[in-house]
Amino acid sequence: MKVESYNDQYQERYGLLLNAYTDVCSLKMRGILELQDKLFAEKGEFERICQHVKALAHAGKTKDEMVAALRERLTTLNETLPLSYQLPLDPRVEVGKIVVRKCKIMSSAKLPLWLEFENAEEGGDPVVIIFKAGDDVRQDCLTLQLITLMDEMWREDGKDLAMEPYKCVSTGPMTGMLQVVLHAVTTAAVHKRGGALGGIFGAFNDVSFSDWIAANNGDPRSYKTAVNLFLRSCAGYCVATYVLGIGDRHNDNIMHSISTLPVSTRNLPA
The missing domain is CATH 3.30.1010.10 (Phosphatidylinositol 3-kinase Catalytic Subunit; Chain A, domain 4)
Incomplete structure (x- = not known):
């Protein structure tokens, strides 16, 4: 509401909603919001x-x-x-x-x-x-909300594509923040470690991803689970980014998270 109140077209509507909310929220919540606004x-x-x-x-x-x-x-x-x-x-x-x-x-x-x-x-x-x-983070927010909506629709249809969109919030017309997913690497980093064909030639190595997954999954069972997650996630993000017309995907802004128990891999839009 605060972000949209900067827009002349919606200022009156969202200004009224914001005032109504702050009038009824607790003193503790108001203090939290004031600190967030200040920072x-x-x-x-x-x-x-x-x-x-x-x-x-x-x-x-x-x-x-x-x-x-x-x-x-x-x-x-x-x-x-x-x-x-x-x-x-x-x-x-x-x-x-x-x-x-x-x-x-x-x-x-x-x-x-x-x-x-x-x-x-x-x-x-x-x-x-x-x-x-200096960036309008609302565009990122909309994209991630649509990806989340797609994921919910697929799950309702019995398809779990292991989507993991990161969190993103706009705090002003040209300010905002994005979650950094810990223990994640870029596709470029996976390619660089691709054995004899590593470095700039890693993209041509057919086994660079399977080798990387194997290196992070010691036993056959966790390896099989990780490969399954990787395949489902790839399928989900390929469809989502195609439908949304996202054309700037390259190996330095497609990320793969490394989780534990068992270690797994998932694709993250960056």
């Missing part, structure tokens, strides 16, 4: 950090200098954060401080930020996101 919305803390990084890039600063400036700003921000809070991506997960040493600037044109947070649950995996400023 992640347009003109929030992370967007200001993004703009600072872009200004350094335009000034001709080196990547190391930009990363140092990013981490300095994040260290300052860390001092103001509560012990635990929720990210807009998933209200079920609470995070703690920013793991500043793990944060970096990605190489895309818009210079999105790779941000890692401590998991507020003791022993939990860190929570990693990509924060974008």
Whole structure:
């Protein structure tokens, strides 16, 4: 609702809905939303950090200098954060401080930020996101919602195609965040390790994927399960991306997750 309230065409409608919601929500929930707005919305803390990084890039600063400036700003921000809070991506997960040493600037044109947070649950995996400023993340959200809808329709028809769309949320007209799936590799990385035909020739190796799956699945049973997941996932994403007209799929933005118990592989749109 907050994102659409920036649009003149829908501002009145969504503004009324937003006001009605904030009037009836609890003080605790209002505090959570205010913190999220302060951190992640347009003109929030992370967007200001993004703009600072872009200004350094335009000034001709080196990547190391930009990363140092990013981490300095994040260290300052860390001092103001509560012990635990929720990210807009998933209200079920609470995070703690920013793991500043793990944060970096990605190489895309818009210079999105790779941000890692401590998991507020003791022993939990860190929570990693990509924060974008300067991109309309609503397009990503719509695509992932449609993929999720396809998956639900297929499951109702008895077809489990092992789809695993990542989470994505828009926090402003030109700001938003995407979930980073941990323990995942790109198709390019699989090709590079493709034995004698590795590196740039890995794409021509017919067994590069089966070798990679075997390397991550020690016993025959888990290997068979992983291959089955891989085949179903490939089929699902091939159909989904074809129907949606997604034409920028290449081996550096198709990812495969590595899970455990047993180790499995699934295709993830990147």
